Amino acid sequence: MTHPPAAPLPHHTADGPEDAPPLLLGPSLGASLAVWDPQLPALARRHRVIRWDLPGHGGTPAGVLGTAPATVAGLARLVLGLADALGFDRFAYAGISLGGAVGAWLAAHHPERIVSLALLCSSARFGEPAGWHERAALVRKSGLGPIAEAAASRWFTPAFAHSPQATALVEAVRRSVAPAGYAACCDALADYDLRTGLARITAPTLVVAGRADPATPPAHARELADGITDASLLELSGAAHLANVERPAPVRTALLRHLAAAERPESRPGRR
Secondary structure (H helix, E strand, O other), X not given: OXXXXXXXXXXEEXXXXXXXXXXXXXXXXXXXXXHHOOOHHHHOOOXXXXXXXXXXEOOXXXXXXXXXXXXXXXXXXXXXXXXXXXXXXXXXXXXXXXXXXXXXXXXXXXXXXXXXXXXXOOOXXXXXXXXXXXXXXXXXXXXXXXXXXXXHHHHOOOOOOOOHHHHXXXXXXXXXXXXXXXXXXXXXXXXXXXXXXXXXXXXXEEEEEXXXXXXXXXXXXXHHHHHOOOOEEEEEOOOOOOHHHHOHHHHHHHHHXXXXXXXXXXXXXXXX
């Protein structure tokens, strides 16, 4: 008997007790799942933490979405496929930037799957589509050199941009990101607009913003918090776009408190 090929899954890692409540972590554009390293040890003490890579980032092939145009909805379906493969009916989700958009789409369109949601330096709409299409075209033509050169100033404040943590993440753009995957994710961001769908999100939601974030300024976070019923908002001084890297301790504390408050007995352990 011939069986259809299994649906592709993004590259992922699993940490924490196997029977603990599941928590999926989504990364930002240009970064691998390693962007969550500062929070991983604390989160994995009480959760089964699944970190996943975007197409063309880290260990996920650029063509994981197939030939269809890349969209946030398509990325979200990859994550649902991963959760299904791991046996998670319901799970907590936290994501940075594009990874946050994936979580917001899931919470709006599949609320029955999401126990809680955390959106870090994310947005309901990441600017005009033309800018993203231009960046995608640049990467397809010239590779990731220009993007890597500008990454530090987008991701971090000047005081942190030359730290070992920042340098390692910027160098990884050249080493572990494929231009085709990065460009596809730019196309997904160009197509994304959840502003009219925020009211559909019912999961307990934490929104985190870096006050010095040039990519998703605090106004984007306030729009998310205002549009999602009862969402809480944390704005961090001294942080830009990768606030969880630059200010790891307050992000870690906020996530742990949010997860503890949002968990319900019926959501444990989150497996079939």
